[in-house]
Amino acid sequence: xxxxxxxxxxxxxxxxxxxxxxxxxxxxxxxxxxxxxxxxxxxxxxxxxxxxxxxxxxxxxxxxxxxxxxxxxxxxxxxxxxxxxxxxxxxxxxxxxxxxxxxxxxxxxxxxxxxxxxxxxxxxxxxxxxxxxxxxxxxxxxxxxxxxxxxxxxxxxxxxxxxxxxxxxxxxxxxxxxxxxxxxxxxxxxxxxxxxxxxxxxxxxxxxxxxxxxxxxxxxxxxxxxxxxxxxxxxxxxxxxxxxxxxxxxxxxxxxxxxxxxxxxxxxxxxxxxxxxxxxxxxxxxxxxxxxxxxxxxxxxxxxxxxxxxxxxxxxxxxxxxxxxxxxxxxxxxxxxxxxxxxxxxxxxxxxxxxxxxxxxxxxxxxxxxxxxxxxxxxxxxxxxxxxxxxxxxxxxxxxxxxxxxxxxxxx
Ligand code: ATP
Ligand code: MG
Numbered sequence: 001x002x003x004x005x006x007x008x009x010x011x012x013x014x015x016x017x018x019x020x021x022x023x024x025x026x027x028x029x030x031x032x033x034x035x036x037x038x039x040x041x042x043x044x045x046x047x048x049x050x051x052x053x054x055x056x057x058x059x060x061x062x063x064x065x066x067x068x069x070x071x072x073x074x075x076x077x078x079x080x081x082x083x084x085x086x087x088x089x090x091x092x093x094x095x096x097x098x099x100x101x102x103x104x105x106x107x108x109x110x111x112x113x114x115x116x117x118x119x120x121x122x123x124x125x126x127x128x129x130x131x132x133x134x135x136x137x138x139x140x141x142x143x144x145x146x147x148x149x150x151x152x153x154x155x156x157x158x159x160x161x162x163x164x165x166x167x168x169x170x171x172x173x174x175x176x177x178x179x180x181x182x183x184x185x186x187x188x189x190x191x192x193x194x195x196x197x198x199x200x201x202x203x204x205x206x207x208x209x210x211x212x213x214x215x216x217x218x219x220x221x222x223x224x225x226x227x228x229x230x231x232x233x234x235x236x237x238x239x240x241x242x243x244x245x246x247x248x249x250x251x252x253x254x255x256x257x258x259x260x261x262x263x264x265x266x267x268x269x270x271x272x273x274x275x276x277x278x279x280x281x282x283x284x285x286x287x288x289x290x291x292x293x294x295x296x297x298x299x300x301x302x303x304x305x306x307x308x309x310x311x312x313x314x315x316x317x318x319x320x321x322x323x324x325x326x327x328x329x330x331x332x333x334x335x336x337x338x339x340x341x342x343x344x345x346x347x348x349x350x351x352x353x354x355x356x357x358x359x360x361x362x363x364x365x366x367x368x369x370x371x372x373x374x375x376x377x378x379x380x381x382x383x384x385x386x387x388x389x390x391x392x393x394x395x396x397x398x399x400x401x402x403x404x405x406x407x408x409x410x411x412x
Pocket of ligand 1: 309
């Protein structure tokens with residue numbers, strides 16, 4: 001076997017054709033579902049100024065503290081491979097004056113993202129997300145619609161065992177009071193907390209809910225939760241999102257300990273988890289980020305969005321790649337006939353059928369064997385005397401056919 005001494009970089013995946021096809025299907029289904037709801041595609045660069053993520057994602061987050069692929073370009077600028085999609089889209093929203101369009105602006109994206117994490121099943125250094133952003137409305141309807149669209153996508157793909165967890169972080173004011181209460185609680189249990197959590201009591205106390213450490217988890221069982229402390233408009237907003245989900249029959253569970261790995265969230269947050277995924281149990285999630293655009297220097301602009309990991313969707317779905325449909329293989333007895341075969345193949349392709357010819361110089365017998373191997377439904381055989389035969393590979397039936405009738409026959 002031909003083997004080179006090179007391997008794909010740590011934490012990256014090669015997608016061989018059957019896996020690449022499975023991913024294409026996920027992307028197609030997403031584009032259809034989101035397109036029907038009026039969301040438009042957007043694409044931003046793979047890399048951005050490092051500062052965008054430091055400001056947008058937050059310096060206290062794991063992403064910025066540990067996971068970014070950052071380097072200096074030849075002009076001495078600090079560049080980062082994008083670890084997430086929301087900050088870049090908000091940057092583009094401002095840069096292109098989208099705040100002057102009718103609001104909300106409804107967008108979706110897909111593509112590769114990069115985080116320097118320890119690779120394991122469902123966790124890679126280059127991974128792929130599909131994401132949605134609804135920018136320019138604080139209506140609870142937008143939160144509910146975003147959640148429902150992700151629920152729809154996972155249902156359409158038949159991802160098994162999905163559960164929706166819902167929470168609310170309140171707004172910065174109500175959260176500030178709660179965070180003081182939480183910090184005081186954490187300090188009173190300082191000795192029982194993991195080093196990481198202890199060091200971040202002031203910086204990011206909410207992250208304590210997300211700790212893996214047993215002792216820390218035990219402490220957090222008794223911690224005050226923000227959902228219990230929501231007041232006024234925040235409580236009303238959360239109640240409306242819940243009522244809308246219930247009205248539309250979307251099952252969910254309120255999880256008062258839900259936190260997300262990005263600093264920018266306000267009010268609604270949610271997470272779709274999948275039991276079959278093991279340790280990396282989240283397929284996708286998101287929330288409302290009413291303060292982010294202002295944080296990036298724009299006008300105060302409420303927004304909500306989510307991102308879902310394509311690799312995790314595929315892992316949860318298991319191997320269910322659909323076979324490729326191959327309508328026709330065109331076999332030819334000699335070089336003159338090869339030209340006719342190619343001409344007819346092109347005509348069939350233009351008519352929307354799949355059609356292949358031999359590219360490896362096989363003899364006629366070898367071509368028929370190959371057609372069988374790739375699962376072609378029909379083989380068209382151009383004989384040396386110029387006659388044309390069509391063979392149905394399922395029934396084995398073979399009969400003469402006029403070139404001008406092939407398209408009709410295959411379309412039957
Ligand atoms: P986790 O807790 O698993 O690290 P996260 O909170 O960092 O997830 P988000 O930033 O919300 O994840 O990203 C949204 C989705 O992107 C996740 O739900 C997951 O499906 C996917 N994702 C995130 N990081 C990775 C990764 N390193 N490899 C593969 N998929 C990932
Ligand atoms: Mg993470």
